[in-house]
Amino acid sequence: MRKISIIFSLCVSTFCAANAQVAGVDGNIVDTTGIYKDRSDSLEAAVFVGKQAGNYLSRGKQIRTEVISSAGLHKMACCTLAESFENSASVTVGYSDAVTGARQIRLLGLSGVYTQMLDENRPAMRGFSSPFGLTYVPGQWLESIQIAKGATSVINGVESMTGQINLEHRKPTDEKPLFLNAAVMSDTKMDFNIASSLQMGPSWSTVILGHVSGNVRSFDHNGDGFMDAPEQLQFNLSNRWLYFADSGVQVRFGFRALQDMRKGGQEGYDHETFSIENPDVPGTDPWGSDITSRQVNGYVKVGIPVEEDNSQNIAFVADYTFQDMDSYFGATSYLGEQHSLFANLMYQNDINESHKFTVGVGGVFDRYDEALSRTLWLAGPALSDSDALTELWNVGVFGEYTFHAGEKFTSIIGLREDLYAGEGFRFSPRVTLKYSPVEEIVIRANAGRGLRFALPLADNIGVFSTGKAFRGDYMSHTLEDAWTFGGNITYYFPFGSSSDTYLSFDYFRTMFTRQTYVDYERGANAIWFYDIAGNRSYTDNYQLDFSIEPVERFTVSLTCRYTNAKVELPGKGLVERPMTSNFKGVLNLQYATNLNKWIFDFTASLNGSCRVYDFMLEETDDEGNLLYRNGRTPVYPLLYAQVTRRFKGVDVYIGGENLTGFRQKNVILGTKGADGLVNPRTASFDASAVWGPIMGVKIYAGVRFTLWKKS
């Protein structure tokens, strides 16, 4: 009996783990810190082996949420979080520049900084970790990813403007004492992961996560004198604990430490000896980037049931991050230190089946120490120094009321009032509605306000991979302010091999009233940073998702997104936001043989064009033809394929990325020297105008080993 109770408690706590829920002694689960609690769909149907739902729309969630499951995370190499989104049209992943390897996502057509990243419902990847944060999360550490579009819950703050992406890691309660993964790519990148979940009796469990990745060498396949990808080495370690008491009290705590080093640009760059003046012999003093980041994170979550049936509970969450970033780009150095603290205290009460509310206090404190020294070649060497110690914080009260009218209708009203450093009080309302008139139809709508302090240089790390002068408010921290509203309708068809055949349509609009805009077009060889201050800045997004399992174990999903992103610029009026792709279509096919012993994945995407910067209009290829005839980039396809062979406890996979080999031409822009290569010491140098793949075909192979806990 005791054994059964141990298994039960572990299972319940695992099930709860996704949202730091508090489970009562009767197993009743109450979400205290989640985005919104999902309906327990999993309890409604048998699980047929053979179903490998990778990306799917959650049927039960009140807010439109795309889930990338464990199966979805295994569809591709997914060495890092960035690669996990390749199957998704909602999220577009690109490079910030052609030098640093920094990846950036776009959700609803806007930069990833407007999407709140959550690590098991704690804000993550903020400040200096935002440029490289997507590469700081090993894909093999993750259990699932939830992408929620629009104005989400107010509980974790209102920094989410376009949505939230929540990362669920492997759990302490997983009955997997050992997981190992090794993968190697044709560009010599190697990736090693280890995870160990251990249970020490009924109350204590822990998971240890380790990661090492790097590349042996780098290449310059396009012959532009710059490495296609930086030389890189990353160490990443995390340890997470769960204490689950008989009384129902849960305590979760953990830490994480990482170090990431990357050297990009021209091979042989040394920031200590680099001079902005042209060397006597070309190529003897290479330009490059050299970035070292260190991060330490610690957190604690405590959930205490107030009532025995857990209808009332109290939860406390605290999270601290220290980030140190030393970055050098040619003769520029950008050194930063960040201390961030997030804290939340909340009380939740399930009054009855129809009414529930959560109230709490919480806030964020960020201390940024930035030192910028930028030397450029204008009429001669020109040095500008900027040092700043900035404390940005907000603290406030919030409340969220949920009303359920049976299974048909749910409304959530969230209100938050925060005091922002130097800005005064801001009121942020958010509302979410879900209506399901019949079982086959789900209609959702939401709207709300988002607020965040801009960190102009870190938010736009690509600006350092240029020879351009910075102008305007690049060291100030505007409180960006936006409203997002939209909705979604999903129709579930009665055909297909599973009950998950659906067609879904979304529309979302984000409108800024204040936004730090980074303008590459305002002046020659300069990048302007300024607040749009009332000028129009908005994006409209339309998306169609279709998913079907026509025959058992064969799934087809098709997603198409169209984005209309506009911004009103001084002297130009309302224009299309540059370097923002206007559409993306993704087709994913997956076939698994009986009992999933072989799995075949194929993904094709068609990536729409974007308006290029004015200074790119005259760019020509080697034959002298204009590269951007209509001022737009070409539409291009990407293909991915993977085959997985599964044995008991062992998966072996081989795959390929960008199988069409499409690459952006002329990634490095600027005045060319006598050697025919772009001279990075000139003011026109720009390696940040990236809209397409930099690398061609990549082949990879890997193996995953899982040891399951036995009785």
Add this chain to the structure above:
Amino acid sequence: MALAFAGEPASARISASQDAACLQKKPAKDLKEVVFSVNMHCEKCVAKITENISFEKGVKGLEVSLDKHTVWIRYDASRTSEQKLKAALEKLGYTVEKV
């Protein structure tokens, strides 16, 4: 007993008796089904059972129902048995009874 001789083409190495055996139809698999009641509690249990029982010798089909707490297995009786499958589930830490 087939005899192979060096230098002989591979196709010639198959003896007449083997040839006849090859032409014979493979005997139909002795497929049986069994349903076990298992004290699983959550999705994690479903995953654990799925990931392990799928690869047990002789298993040809598997369906795990969380709401009914049952595991349905189709198996090749010439390669495994109810007892072995029950033992495999018990080895994962569950209490198992045939329904």
